[in-house]
Amino acid sequence: MRRNRLRELSLEVTVGTFMFVALLSLCVFTIILSRENVFRKAYPFEVIFDDVIGLRDGDNVVIRGMTIGKVKAMVLQDDGVRVVSALRRPVRLKKDYKIEVVISSVLGGRYLQISEGAAGAEDLPAGEIVRGQPPNDIMALVSGVAADLKDITGKINAGQGTLGKLVNDEALYNDARAVVGELKMAIKDRGLINNLETSLANLNEITDKINRGEGTLGLLISDESLYLEAKQLIGDIRATVDDMRETSPIVTFSSIFFGAF
Amino acid sequence: MITQEPEFLPPALNLRGRLGRVVLLNCRNAGRALLILWEALLSLRFIFSKRSRGTVLHQLYVTGIKSLGVISVVAMFTGMILALQTGLELRKFGQEVNIGAAVMISMLREMGPFMTALILAASVGSAMAAELGTMTVSEEIAALEVMSIPPVRFLVMPRLAAMMVMTPILTFYACMLGVVGGAVVGLTQLGVSMPAYIDNATRWAANKDLYTGLFKAFVFGIMVTTISCYQGFATSEGAVGVGRATRRSVIISYLAILVVGYIITRLFYE
Numbered sequence: 174m175r176r177n178r179l180r181e182l183s184l185e186v187t188v189g190t191f192m193f194v195a196l197l198s199l200c201v202f203t204i205i206l207s208r209e210n211v212f213r214k215a216y217p218f219e220v221i222f223d224d225v226i227g228l229r230d231g232d233n234v235v236i237r238g239m240t241i242g243k244v245k246a247m248v249l250q251d252d253g254v255r256v257v258s259a260l261r262r263p264v265r266l267k268k269d270y271k272i273e274v275v276i277s278s279v280l281g282g283r284y285l286q287i288s289e290g291a292a293g294a295e296d297l298p299a300g301e302i303v304r305g306q307p308p309n310d311i312m313a314l315v316s317g318v319a320a321d322l323k324d325i326t327g328k329i330n331a332g333q334g335t336l337g338k339l340v341n342d343e344a345l346y347n348d349a350r351a352v353v354g355e356l357k358m359a360i361k362d363r364g365l366i367n368n369l370e371t372s373l374a375n376l377n378e379i380t381d382k383i384n385r386g387e388g389t390l391g392l393l394i395s396d397e398s399l400y401l402e403a404k405q406l407i408g409d410i411r412a413t414v415d416d417m418r419e420t421s422p423i424v425t426f427s428s429i430f431f432g433a434f
Numbered sequence: 435m436i437t438q439e440p441e442f443l444p445p446a447l448n449l450r451g452r453l454g455r456v457v458l459l460n461c462r463n464a465g466r467a468l469l470i471l472w473e474a475l476l477s478l479r480f481i482f483s484k485r486s487r488g489t490v491l492h493q494l495y496v497t498g499i500k501s502l503g504v505i506s507v508v509a510m511f512t513g514m515i516l517a518l519q520t521g522l523e524l525r526k527f528g529q530e531v532n533i534g535a536a537v538m539i540s541m542l543r544e545m546g547p548f549m550t551a552l553i554l555a556a557s558v559g560s561a562m563a564a565e566l567g568t569m570t571v572s573e574e575i576a577a578l579e580v581m582s583i584p585p586v587r588f589l590v591m592p593r594l595a596a597m598m599v600m601t602p603i604l605t606f607y608a609c610m611l612g613v614v615g616g617a618v619v620g621l622t623q624l625g626v627s628m629p630a631y632i633d634n635a636t637r638w639a640a641n642k643d644l645y646t647g648l649f650k651a652f653v654f655g656i657m658v659t660t661i662s663c664y665q666g667f668a669t670s671e672g673a674v675g676v677g678r679a680t681r682r683s684v685i686i687s688y689l690a691i692l693v694v695g696y697i698i699t700r701l702f703y704e
Contacts, residue, residue, distance in 0.1 A: 181488060188494045195603040198610065206641045231637070 215259035218242070220272050222305035223253045226283065228274050233284040234258045235275075244285060256305070258285060266303065267294035273306040436470070436585045436667050437576045467664035470586055471656065474594045474663075477587035481595050486587075493596035497558050498604060505553055505608050509541075512549060513612030516540055517619040521626070530624045534634030537616030538609075542643040543703075546609035547601075548695055551654035554601060555687035559662035562593055563683035566666025567676040575667065585667075594659045601655030602648040609647065646702045653694060658687045 218234070225247060234242040242260035267290025275286045290297075297303070328334055332341035339345060359365055382388055386395030393399060446452040480486050520536040566589060569575050578585045613635060620626035665683035669675045 181491070184491055184495050187499055188491060191498060192494075192599070192603065195606060199603075199606055202606075202610075202644065203641055205636050206639055206644060231640070 213261065215242070215261070216263045217245075218258045218260050218264060218303075220256050220258075220285070220303045220305045221250075221253045222256060222274065222308075224308050225254045225256060226274055226276075226308040228256065228283045228285065232282075234260060234287065235284050236264065236287045236289065240284075253304075256285065264289060266297040267291060268297055269294045270297060270303070271306055272303065274308055437570065437573075437579060438668070440670055463664070463668070466668075467660050470590060470664055470667070471594075471660040473584075473586040474590040474660075477584070477591040478595060480587060480591065486592060489588075489592040490595050493592045494600060496561075497554065497593075497596040498600040501554060501557055501600075501604060502607070504557065505550060505604055506611055508549055508553060509546070509608035509611040510615040512545055512608075513537055513541060513615030514619045516545070516612070517616035518623065521620065521624040525624065530620070531626050531630050531634055533616060533620050533624065533626060534631040534636075535638035538613050538635035538639045539643055541609040541612040541616075542639055542647045544647075544695070544699070545612065546605045547647045547651040547654060548691065550601060550605040550608050550651060551658060551691045551695075552688065554597070554604070554655070555658045555662075555691065556684055558597070559658040559687050560680045560684050562659065562662040563666040563669075564676055564680045566663055567669030567679040570667055570669045571672050571675060590659070590663045593663065594656065597655035597659045598652060601658075602651045605648060605651035606644075609644075642702070646698070650695060650698050653698065654691055657690050657694060661687050661690060 228244060228247065230244055230246060232244045233240045234244065241262055241264075242258050244256060245259045246257045248255045248257070264287060266287075269290040271288040271290070273286050274283050276282070277284050329337045329340050332338060383391045383394060386392060443455070446455055481490055516537045517533045521530045521533040524530045524532055524536075566575070569589075575585050575589075578588060616635075617628055617631045620631045621628055662683040665679040665686070669679040671678075
């Protein structure tokens with residue numbers, strides 16, 4: 174009888190312990206999945222967005238690249254979406270604050286990014302409604318670019334604009350082809366090639382002579398005395414012109430005076 | 435009355451008659467099973483009575499503690515396989531760190547409840563059908579009824595209570611072991627550190643996943659008990675009948691788990 178009772182007691186203890194441990198683990202796991210730390214004080218933080226572009230409960234709240242909290246709830250209201258976050262430390266916003274929903278990777282995922290504002294800026298008055306930035310929806314941007322591209326390709330196909338004419342106008346193609354053909358013909362013509370070679374050789378000879386200071390052009394470039402003389406001449410001319418300018422009123426007066434007689 | 439007189443039906447005249455008989459008999463069986471379930475649920479108020487307490491405790495022990503070994507092995511290796519298969523594919527894109535989320539969500543939503551229910555149907559459910567079937571063919575059930583002891587309260591209710599409690603708990607245990615198995619594979623074969631794995635796993639899984647899985651397990655527990663006990667009570671034709679009842683209880687339980695599992699998933703994840 175006593176042995177049976179002991180066996181039953183051992184059974185009770187085994188089952189009870191197992192269930193107790195399982196339920197305790199379930200409680201702990203529930204708290205982990207709810208992403209709440211019950212032993213740490215949380216500071217509520219509310220922002221109103223026009224559009225949260227897929228932000229969800231439990232997403233991170235980040236300040237200067239550091240995670241400081243989680244999104245707790247989102248409420249749809251008349252003027253947008255109210256996002257309630259629980260932060261590990263209080264945030265003091267300046268008047269030039271900026272809060273936005275940022276896409277964390279190309280595979281999805283969002284986080285709430287808070288920029289408090291410049292250090293010297295004025296504090297945001299207490300109780301003022303905090304509004305988030307309109308979203309930079311990557312997909313919308315891509316859609317916009319795609320629409321622009323479609324518009325451009327449509328114009329090209331319709332033969333509008335320079336590129337459209339370049340693509341669609343056959344006359345341009347034919348002209349280009351004719352020019353290329355003529356160039357080919359010219360290259361094939363040996364007489365022209367020979368003339369060009371002779372001209373180049375002559376040009377080479379002339380530049381050699383100029384470099385050596387031979388001939389009028391060579392002396393003009395190489396002989397420094399010519400430059401000095403030219404400079405002297407310009408100086409003399411300038412002096413003469415100045416003299417003339419100074420004497421011109423006397424000459425004029427004399428001409429008028431003596432012209433009267 | 436749980437015990438039924440054996441019935442001998444005349445052969446069906448044509449295919450339509452045979453088909454109609456199969457449909458009607460299955461409907462009748464389902465109705466009887468549901469009536470047994472209803473009676474067992476009503477009897478749950480006697481769960482803490484002096485007579486039932488010992489039986490319930492024993493059933494809790496058999497269902498929970500005795501199944502731990504097989505569930506541990508199956509859950510651990512399921513988590514490891516999941517992690518390896520998804521990890522190898524994700525590594526092609528440099529995203530192997532996401533195996534944490536893949537294993538955790540798969541285990542919580544589907545694999546945990548599904549595997550636990552299948553194991554319990556195969557081990558505990560078949561044992562129930564065999565035990566009650568043997569009692570039926572040896573007319574012990576009839577004797578209980580003669581003595582005005584309700585067989586459902588005496589035999590089904592403790593089993594039902596044990597399965598209702600233990601299936602979700604074992605499911606949770608299986609999920610946790612599966613996640614641990616995935617972490618081991620991530621650490622040793624995919625180069626995913628333990629903190630990164632745990633952070634990823636807990637970041638994407640939600641309480642809804644956990645509790646939907648546990649609810650599913652709870653429903654599976656009720657289903658397996660009902661099907662197994664009904665098959666046990668419906669046993670006839672001696673030892674051969676016991677074997678047939680055991681086999682049928684496992685097959686029907688498996689099919690019901692699959693179908694109801696899909697319906698519950700569809701209900702919660704539209």
